[in-house]
Amino acid sequence: MEANLVSLCKKCKALGYFGSYVRKEDYVEGVSDINIFAISDDKSLLLELGSYNGISPIVISEEKFREICESGDIICYYILYDSKLICGELPKVEFAINDNTCERLKMSSSSFIKLSFEAFKRNDEIGTLENAYRAIRSLIQYISCSSLRKIPISNSEIKETCIKLNLNFCKEFDNLILLRNMKSPLTPWALNRIYNIINSQIKMDFSSTPI
Numbered sequence: 001m002e003a004n005l006v007s008l009c010k011k012c013k014a015l016g017y018f019g020s021y022v023r024k025e026d027y028v029e030g031v032s033d034i035n036i037f038a039i040s041d042d043k044s045l046l047l048e049l050g051s052y053n054g055i056s057p058i059v060i061s062e063e064k065f066r067e068i069c070e071s072g073d074i075i076c077y078y079i080l081y082d083s084k085l086i087c088g089e090l091p092k093v094e095f096a097i098n099d100n101t102c103e104r105l106k107m108s109s110s111s112f113i114k115l116s117f118e119a120f121k122r123n124d125e126i127g128t129l130e131n132a133y134r135a136i137r138s139l140i141q142y143i144s145c146s147s148l149r150k151i152p153i154s155n156s157e158i159k160e161t162c163i164k165l166n167l168n169f170c171k172e173f174d175n176l177i178l179l180r181n182m183k184s185p186l187t188p189w190a191l192n193r194i195y196n197i198i199n200s201q202i203k204m205d206f207s208s209t210p211i
Contacts, residue, residue, distance in 0.1 A: 001052060005036070005086055008048060012040035013062055014088035022084040026155045028180050031130055037079050039065055039091065062091050072098040074105060074151075082153045097149050105142035105151070106202050109135050113198050116191060125185040132186055132194050133176040139198055140165075140173065169197045 009015055019035035020026040033056045038045045041061045049057035058075070060068070069076035076095055112135035119127030137158060141151050144161045152161040155177055162170040172194060179186060198204065 002086060004052070005049075008038070008045060009087035011042045011045055012038040012059075012088060014039040014085060014090050016079075016083045016085040016088075018078050018083035022082065023154050028183070031126055031180055031183060037083070039088070065091060066093055069093040069095045072096060072101040074101055074108070077101065077151060078153075097145060097151065101151070102142055102145035105138050105145055109138035109142055109198055110202060110204055112138060113195055113204075116186075117195070120186075120188070120191060126183070128191065129176070129179055129184075129186045132191060133173075133180055135198055136169065136173050136176060136194060139201055140167065143167065143201065172197060 005015065015036070015038045017035065018037055020028075020032045021034045026032070034054050036049055036055050036057045038049065038057065038059045039062055040059055043059060046057055046059045049055055049059070065076065065079075069080070070093075072095070076093070077097075080090065080093070080095055112131045116128050116131035116135060119125075119131055137155075140158050140162050143165055145151050147165060148161075150161070152158045159170060159173060162173060175190075176186075176194075178184075195204075
């Protein structure tokens with residue numbers, strides 16, 4: 001796949017992977033997304049990258065990339081600190097964690113747990129599990145962002161941070177990692193448990209537990 005992606009390098013300033021695909025200890029084939037970013041003004045790249053099975057692409061102009069970095073957008077953080085370049089180089093930008101960064105993580109946690117329930121209702125076991133994992137992951141990142149002004153990325157960093165913050169749901173995160181590695185389904189009880197954890201930490205839009 002990477003050999004084919006190299007052919008797109010002439011169309012962008014930078015092309016690379018980000019997310020768990022660059023962390024082999026966290027990547028689970030068939031479960032994790034393969035996230036690709038391209039810094040380019042050529043929007044046709046989105047269609048070309050989207051034609052590859054299993055890839056979740058982002059195409060962003062250099063100007064927009066600078067804007068989101070200045071605003072503290074979490075996507076900029078991931079591209080800067082959780083990526084592997086295929087070709088090109090990243091623009092020289094400054095990133096500082098701010099309230100916007102933390103708020104985006106908070107919103108992500110809420111969005112992911114909703115996606116998990118939607119996947120459960122579709123009998124999508126992988127989607128249920130992966131989005132529940134992302135929901136707890138984002139919640140710990142949000143609390144760390146707000147309390148420590150740090151954002152852990154890898155599973156090991158997140159577990160360490162969870163313990164450091166003395167949170168009472170570190171075991172649930174451990175269990176989700178194990179289930180992901182085994183590609184085992186999440187039970188309704190476990191999903192409701194994760195919902196209750198998130199609902200206890202951040203205000204949710206759900207009026208009641210969905211299942």
